[in-house]
Amino acid sequence: MMIKDYIKEQVLLMDGAMGTYFAELTEGHYTLSEPANISKPGLILDIHKAYIEAGAKLIRTNTFAANPYTLYRSFDEVKKIIMAGIDIANEAVKGRDCYVAYSIGPIGEPYDIEDYEIESTYRKLIDIGLLKNVKIILLETFSRIDQVNQLVEYIHEHGPNIQIMTNFTVNQHGYTKVGVNKEKIIQQTRQQDLVATYGFNCGIGASHLLSLIKTLDFDPSKMVAVPNAGYPDQQLERMVYQSNADYFADTMIKICEEGVRIVGGCCGTTPEHIRKIRERLNTFDFSEIKSISRMKRKSLPLTPLHNAFREKLENNQFVVAVELDPPFKMDMSLIISSAHLLKEVGVDIITFADSPLGRTRADALLVAAKIKQLTGMEVLPHVCLRDKNLIALRGGLVGAHLSDIRNILIVTGDPIPSDDRDEVKSVFNMNAISFMQYVTEINSELDLDTFYIGGALNPYTQNMEVTLERVLKKKEAGASYLLTQPVYNDAGIEAIKKVREKTGMKILGGIMPLVSLRNARFLHYEFPGILIPDDVMAKFKETMTKDEAEKVGVELAVALATKMKPHVDGLYFMTPFNRATMIEKIIKRLDVL
The missing domain is CATH 3.20.20.220 (TIM Barrel)
Structure with missing residues (x-):
């Protein structure tokens, strides 16, 4: 079943965090979870299964940070890590009615790497998914719309039947790290016919994301909300999220009440967070969600200050x-x-x-x-x-x-x-x-x-x-x-x-x-x-x-x-x-x- 068909009458619950939960289980001995697809495949499989047993209907492959620049490994090594990650996720859903999304995260952009090199690497990462015959590709935690649009077009060109999910990360004010605001993300992404879903993940907690969503005019049949468990505290050189599964789940239901039909958890969330959301979704009356008018709320227009310098330059003085x-x-x-x-x-x-x-x-x-x-x-x-x-x-x-x-x-x-x-x-x-x-x-x-x-x-x-x-x-x-x-x-x-x-x-x-x-x-x-x-x-x-x-x-x-x-x-x-x-x-x- 296509995602768009599933969410016509129910909320699609995604899994929670892989990286922070993996760090918790290994007591912080590993900084990145992706290499564990090779070194600790059993643990990664157990994490996937824990989320499925908690009620998740879509799990993400443990490949978010799998790229040569983040892992400091050759592309051949990265390819093995990704292929193993896809295999582990597919193994986890065997005999279960669950989706698997191949997760691709943003590549850091150090100043000595040209844009064309980064784009080429993204395409190679996508090609691995095509080789493994993935059905869903999730581009998550991105900041640049132009970059995502290029990747979406490449995916569609080489895998026209693949469902494409696109998630952006914003701060509590609604801006990505390169300054794109939430309204522009929604406006431009909803015009992109090639994507199955769009929305936000990571960056902020559920309460802040709820506040942002209330100001947006979005298509409920495509909207995704995957916030963090809150904001971390540093304890003994580790970033630790407080246990707040009930609060998180209550807030996620409020997000669902706003019309969002795909939800899950990002950094700091665990199978317990997903279980609490599932418990509430089991009694959630999907049919009572009303069509909410979400016209962008504008503040009263400011009276602009007189800027004599600008006025002179613009008038060629x-x-x-x-x-x-x-x-x-x-x-x-x-x-x-x-x-x-x-x-x-x-x-x-x-x-x-x-x-x-x-x-x-x-x-x-x-x-x-x-x-x-x-x-x-x-x-x-x-x-x-x-x-x-x-x-x-x-x-x-x-x-x-x-x-x-x-x-x-x-x-x-x-x-x-x-x-x-x-x-x-x-x-x-x-x-x-x-x-x-x-x-x-x-x-x-x-x-x-x-x-x-x-x-x-x-x-x-x-x-x-x-x-x-x-x-x-x-x-x-x-x-x-x-x-x-x-x-x-x-x-x-x-x-x-x-x-x-x-x-x-x-x-x-x-x-x-x-x-x-x-x-x-x-x-x-x-x-x-x-x-x-x-x-x-x-x-x-x-x-x-x-x-x-x-x-x-x-x-x-x-x-x-x-x-x-x-x-x-x-x-x-x-x-x-x-x-x-x-x-x-x-x-x-x-x-x-």
Whole structure:
């Protein structure tokens, strides 16, 4: 019987967790369950049978994490593990009226693996299922719709009779780790005629998933809900879920009452959780489920804040941005006085870098909020993805929006200095493009009061075609403008001109005034992405006084800005040592404000 026929008059109960239950039974001696298909097949068979005896009508093969990147094994070894896992699951359902779904989980995406390699691996995993003549393929715990759609099409092309189940994982706010929101998942997946079911698994507990489901407009004949048992606690280096089978089962019945017809358990659930759900389903009156209108609940539209910086750029007016460095220490007096001066000069926006070069400074979002509060200026904090995980990044965005910040510059971030790497670790949950996509998804729920997203551009690229491709990806991801690394010669200006012409992106040309020969040498030899020509360095002498050197720096910056101005949409001044008076002198010499 097809799944769609089974759920016409009853709820399909799936099994519970394999990985966490396996870890519980083995007392945490094994970190992954999939290799046990070879080393401990009897235990895996017993787990499957325990779920079936508890009342599950669909079990998942123990193959979720079976891929070369997660298991750190050759593909031939992975293939043996998967084939054994499918055989064990089929053995478990012999003589029983149960479904077996071949489980394929997401492959982690380290930065050194190209998308085409990952897609090729997925196809090989699917091919193993086709070779074993599986009837159901379950793509579970995914975050990217485009990736799932590609796999669905591949499965249908090579196995048109296979039933395809697709489950995504979201946080309690309804977003996947790459920023896709729950509404978009449901909207796009329900339009995919090739899938038998779609829904959510893992990531959150039953109560949070129930809350999300209540806000969704879905097709009950296809909806799946497979939450975790709750949220784990760490005990003696193990992640442990509390025993809550009755509570979990009660909540799952409430999910069924919302019209969901396929339910089960993910991390932390055990045969006891499934048994409790089955007990309640035995007395559940399926016919009394009413058709519930689930139109997306909208908050009252927000009145958008006036964003003068955005307005000028979108109306093709020239803009001037000036960067101030957040302080190293607990003293903001210099940056505050500099911001007030820049406001008097008439600059359009003040930007704040986020601990460049991996050296700690005051948090850019907090400094930006403070300066906006004190001056009323438009601010542009940089959001660096090196130091924060997605939880902290989203928290920063919420705080920024509540602080009336509407402009953000998203950068992947400089590497941690080598001398700190033993103690300080980079995070990089996302790169600049994926986080731009994430913020764009958040923007879709903010009506008109959205973040105005910017990105970075290095004009001194070694491969212009790759740079152009990346800029277009940023544009597609939601970026509206770019700020460049400092430019000091015609080659940099020509590169900016080409990017602007080829991509149509708004670009603010970067200028970092030099203040001494030592400063110029440091930037050239030690600061990544900055190239200072010999003829520019030759303008400075070691014997110059501070004032003499600054005067040369002003002259060079004015000349460069004048030459750059026809080819950019604005200028972006990086203030050396927060010398705002130097930027004031440069701007007054230019006809830009």
